[in-house]
Amino acid sequence: xxxxxxxxxxxxxxxxxxxxxxxxxxxxxxxxxxxxxxxxxxxxxxxxxxxxxxxxxxxxxxxxxxxxxxxxxxxxxxxxxxxxxxxxxxxxxxxxxxxxxxxxxxxxxxx
Amino acid sequence: xxxxxxxxxxxxxxxxxxxxxxxxxxxxxxxxxxxxxxxxxxxxxxxxxxxxxxxxxxxxxxxxxxxxxxxxxxxxxxxxxxxxxxxxxxxxxxxxxxxxxxxxxxxxxxxxxxxx
Numbered sequence: 001x002x003x004x005x006x007x008x009x010x011x012x013x014x015x016x017x018x019x020x021x022x023x024x025x026x027x028x029x030x031x032x033x034x035x036x037x038x039x040x041x042x043x044x045x046x047x048x049x050x051x052x053x054x055x056x057x058x059x060x061x062x063x064x065x066x067x068x069x070x071x072x073x074x075x076x077x078x079x080x081x082x083x084x085x086x087x088x089x090x091x092x093x094x095x096x097x098x099x100x101x102x103x104x105x106x107x108x109x110x111x
Numbered sequence: 112x113x114x115x116x117x118x119x120x121x122x123x124x125x126x127x128x129x130x131x132x133x134x135x136x137x138x139x140x141x142x143x144x145x146x147x148x149x150x151x152x153x154x155x156x157x158x159x160x161x162x163x164x165x166x167x168x169x170x171x172x173x174x175x176x177x178x179x180x181x182x183x184x185x186x187x188x189x190x191x192x193x194x195x196x197x198x199x200x201x202x203x204x205x206x207x208x209x210x211x212x213x214x215x216x217x218x219x220x221x222x223x224x225x226x227x
Contacts, residue, residue: 043220
């Protein structure tokens with residue numbers, strides 16, 4: 001299994017749709033999980049941390065499934081401005097400062 | 112405004128030249144990182160530093176060097192030994208892990224390096 005694996009997409013969805021991304025990770029001892037957003041030719045920006053009990057921030061919901069070693073991101077009521085690449089980030093090397101970034105899933109929200 | 116500043120935004124290098132990319136942060140973060148991103152690829156860690164005067168190699172350190180003489184600054188030198196330096200370089204910083212899991216990393220807006 002790759003360290004952090006995401007479906008590259010692209011996901012092309014109409015405005016107002018609900019879209020879900022999954023990300024699998026290889027190390028069952030990983031403790032820290034994040035979703036970042038990266039716009040074309042820009043730096044990644046933290047979207048949200050992912051907590052064990054799941055967490056929500058407005059239209060965005062993140063969940064963690066430790067048993068199956070995956071995290072998910074749900075975006076409700078998609079906006080045009082949600083178009084970006086979404087990066088899954090995990091501390092694969094548990095106990096170190098290193099975070100491992102997935103290659104990202106590209107989302108295009110279409111009018 | 113608190114943040115991470117990278118400079119220059121665009122940099123061109125002749126073959127055989129060393130170039131240095133600047134990264135400065137005023138977030139009072141202890142840890143700093145350098146990544147490289149190639150088109151369609153994920154971020155790959157070059158070097159990181161948890162504290163002043165200390166740094167560790169990441170996954171692709173060959174052909175790069177760093178220093179961490181000040182908390183605020185973590186410059187990256189791309190040496191002539193790096194045979195394929197054209198990429199998007201990103202600097203990040205974070206608070207130190209205090210035993211409750213990693214802190215998220217915050218990024219500068221990057222430097223695009225190209226070979227002439």
